[in-house]
Amino acid sequence: MATVRLSNISKTYPNGAKAVHPTSFDIADGELIVLVGPSGCGKSTLLRMVAGLEDITTGELSIGERIVNTLDPAERDIAMVFQNYALYPHMTVGKNMAYGLKNRGIDKATIAAKVDTAAQMLNLTEYLDRRPSQLSGGQRQRVAMGRAIVRDPALFLFDEPLSNLDAKLRNQMRIEIRALQRRLNTTAMYVTHDQVEAMTMADRIVVLNGGQVEQIGTPSEIYRAPASTFVASFMGAPPMNLIPAHYNGNGTVAVGSLSLPIARPADHKGEVVLGIRPEDATIGGTTPFKLDLIEELGANRLLHGTIDGNAFTVNAPNDDQPLATDLTLSLPNDTLHLFHGESGVRL
């Protein structure tokens, strides 16, 4: 249990490639923060720098009260769960969990007690004498969790821990990890490329793109007020519709020949990008929409089509009614997001 503070942490590889631009944020005690972004955005590098597996080029990292920049991973009081579990294949589940404690010179009785507690917590008691290869993917992931728990660390680090599991198990483990982290009240840093995982698990999300932080906020902040077109299109499924438009400062946005009123005026005049979440648009209104394709999702259906030649998706409740190709949509003005035409920054 500790607060973690990253101040101006950056990573430049010896070949000059900048993986992470100076980044600063704090993780509060007991908070689970999710780093999310497309592959190559630097989220894993950032996590590995916190873990001590990667050198920090500039900046200062503190876990608890200590500055840990130069400490070995083992001395940072952290535990990490890897994507491919990284269990020692030749050791039993029990020994896998005990290995870190053994190396710290903790006496056997204490280790056994800790391993037992963790195994009970994770329903692994009957598997303690098995080897990782005799376990299923979900069980292995739990062993990896157990190995992290027994160390009773100040900080949990998760490096895409669920991406090797199938979809159903992933949902289940997501809940288990979240519940466990809450229960232990241990600060955690969680890396994923899956925005659903990020939205469902995080206390706060850090969205990264190209080694830079695009936005830091709670899941609902990120969803309600994405800071840029990148965040808008990355977070949310299906992604937000982004349409190039023109804003002349008089309270309406022009999309081709259409004119849409906006709720609050913006400072920037000229080229803008108009963003509308698929679930915010409803059928029946004044905006003409040409329907091309329907994707059935069960309770909902996705209507793919165009508004004035721009691709547009609507997430509508499924009422099993056939739809004409020429529809009208209502786009409530308080759900419209405006972004700068060039920089993509929210206006």
Add this chain to the structure above:
Amino acid sequence: MTDTTLSMPVQVAPRGRRIRLSVIGDHFVLILGALFMMAPIYMTLTTASHENLTIHREGLQFLFGGELLNNFDAAMFGQGGFSGEITGMSMLKNSLILGMGFALGKIVLSMMAAYAIVYFRLRFATFAFWVIFTTLLLPLEVRIVPSYEVITGLGLANTYTGLIVPLLASATGTFFFRQYFLSIPEELVEAARIDGAGPVKFFIDILVPLSRTMIAAIFIVMFVYGWNQYLWPTLITTDEGLYTLVRGIKQIRQSLAESNQIPAYGQAMALSIIAILPPVLIVVFLQNWFIKGLVESDK
């Protein structure tokens, strides 16, 4: 091997399956091949069961005679050589020391070399590896004169050290271990680092147990290779007390032939059988490990 987790599926042929002609053909070829390979060993054994005189007069024997035990007894426990100091047992001991020392030494050395090359950020690690690898082009036979010079210069002639150490550097072993280490996932190293395992602990606690099938496979190859060494032991051991079986067999026969006696053919044949046995036994008993080491990674 209680810790085997991925047991090989045992193929059980369903009973009453029709035997196809091709199967018969395959087995015919296999049996013929086996017989062809086994025949010399059989003849060695049969010949070892006759008196020297019979062998001297009639050549190799195809049927068993009555002297088998006597010949083996004489070969193993009878005094031989110029000095009369060596027995089959002492040569067997020397051979085992050479085979074991050779195999274990090579494994330890090449494993550590591979460990250094793969896991440590050495300057020129790749270059070092290729330098080691090119020593494959310089087997002992090529560098035998300088090697001999060095070893005698160090006063190591006629010692076990002199016998074993010059043969220990192994590019093949280093290569195999390097390839194996490269296939071990990076995360395992990182997990061990977070678990507080330093370089030595990681090597002993993680790498060595993980490589055990690999070690067994290389041990087999290297033991047989070391056991069969002939040229280097011949050069470096002039003291009969250090003779190995492989070179001793010839020596016994030769030394007796040079005096006006009938060579001890029977004993030589008996020693040949003894010399064949340990490598065969090792391969027979460790073949499971050998195959696992080559095909299975167990990661």
